[in-house]
Amino acid sequence: MNRQALDELKQQIPLLDYLQAQDWQPVRPLSGGRWMGLCPLHADRKPSFLVDPGKSLFYCYGCGRGGDVIRFAEIYHDVKFPQALALLRQWRGLAPLLQQVADFCRVQLHRHAEAGAYLGQRGVRSPELIEHMQIGYAPGGSCLRAWLMQSGYPLSALRQAGLVTSLGYDAYVHRIVFPLEGNLYGRSISAAAPPHRLLPGPKGGLYAWEQAWRYPEVILLEGLLDYAVLWQAGFHNVTCALGTHLNARQFQQLCDGPRTVYLSFDADANGSGPQASAQLAHRLGVHGIPARRILLPVGHDPNSFFVQGGDAGQFQSLLEAAQP
Numbered sequence: 656m657n658r659q660a661l662d663e664l665k666q667q668i669p670l671l672d673y674l675q676a677q678d679w680q681p682v683r684p685l686s687g688g689r690w691m692g693l694c695p696l697h698a699d700r701k702p703s704f705l706v707d708p709g710k711s712l713f714y715c716y717g718c719g720r721g722g723d724v725i726r727f728a729e730i731y732h733d734v735k736f737p738q739a740l741a742l743l744r745q746w747r748g749l750a751p752l753l754q755q756v757a758d759f760c761r762v763q764l765h766r767h768a769e770a771g772a773y774l775g776q777r778g779v780r781s782p783e784l785i786e787h788m789q790i791g792y793a794p795g796g797s798c799l800r801a802w803l804m805q806s807g808y809p810l811s812a813l814r815q816a817g818l819v820t821s822l823g824y825d826a827y828v829h830r831i832v833f834p835l836e837g838n839l840y841g842r843s844i845s846a847a848a849p850p851h852r853l854l855p856g857p858k859g860g861l862y863a864w865e866q867a868w869r870y871p872e873v874i875l876l877e878g879l880l881d882y883a884v885l886w887q888a889g890f891h892n893v894t895c896a897l898g899t900h901l902n903a904r905q906f907q908q909l910c911d912g913p914r915t916v917y918l919s920f921d922a923d924a925n926g927s928g929p930q931a932s933a934q935l936a937h938r939l940g941v942h943g944i945p946a947r948r949i950l951l952p953v954g955h956d957p958n959s960f961f962v963q964g965g966d967a968g969q970f971q972s973l974l975e976a977a978q979p
């Protein structure tokens with residue numbers, strides 16, 4: 656790789672983007688748009704890792720290491736220079752690949768009646784919502800693989816991304832597909848398969864946070880089908896963590912400004928949803944973010960609440976009755 660190709664790679668992969676994709680979080684802003692945070696390269700207790708997004712450089716006052724995104728990948732993944740380049744190239748290639756998959760699946764959604772029927776059962780009806788969430792469908796077999804290989808992707812890249820099984824079949828079979836930042840969530844429409852699937856790699860930040868963050872009150876949900884029915888009912892201050900356990904990045908996003916967080920997790924009969932929301936409410940409170948828990952009828956999640964006849968007015972009443 657010559658100097659020019661190296662510069663190009665570095666330009667295409669801003670250090671801050673790459674760090675955040677590895678779940679690094681900025682803790683304290685400095686002058687000139689720079690950030691301090693915990694060092695991902697050594698066991699850091701107080702933020703000693705300086706990042707300059709403008710220059711795409713880092714330096715750690717703790718372990719004394721610094722450099723560009725390639726240097727970071729070398730140390731972080733503990734690999735030599737050529738392997739670091741390969742990892743970065745692979746990471747850079749994933750976003751366009753996932754976009755292609757999402758586009759393909761959106762076309763399939765309209766070709767497979769079973770997909771539309773499933774969405775209907777889960778209360779997803781509005782074409783505007785399907786467009787907003789870029790909802791698609793993965794039929795399975797090997798149609799996705801065939802289409803991507805026709806578009807020039809080698810089989811090895813598809814395997815590496817987790818899109819194709821070791822036997823060469825599409826990994827997502829009969830799944831409703833939702834594009835995420837750097838991943839792809841697949842919800843099985845068949846009761847025989849595990850319901851939730853993600854591609855290997857982090858689940859990313861909060862869903863659609865770029866829209867939700869500006870509201871002074873944000874409703875945090877467990878799943879994308881909960882998000883879908885609330886958005887459709889006119890609540891656009893919603894986001895979703897894909898589960899009740901927030902990763903570091905998601906938690907930091909909730910805490911990145913003054914807001915009240917309404918938690919609406921599944922009201923499981925076994926108490927796991929309520930327990931998770933009580934713990935999260937406490938953690939948010941410790942970080943100065945007031946949290947309120949929405950109490951759904953037992954056995955319900957926000958999706959089933961709407962599917963079984965609940966409407967925006969009734970949900971609004973639950974919001975107003977939410978408890979600290």
Ligand SMILES: [Zn+2]
Pocket residue numbers: 694695696697699704715716717718719720
């Ligand atoms: Zn360090």
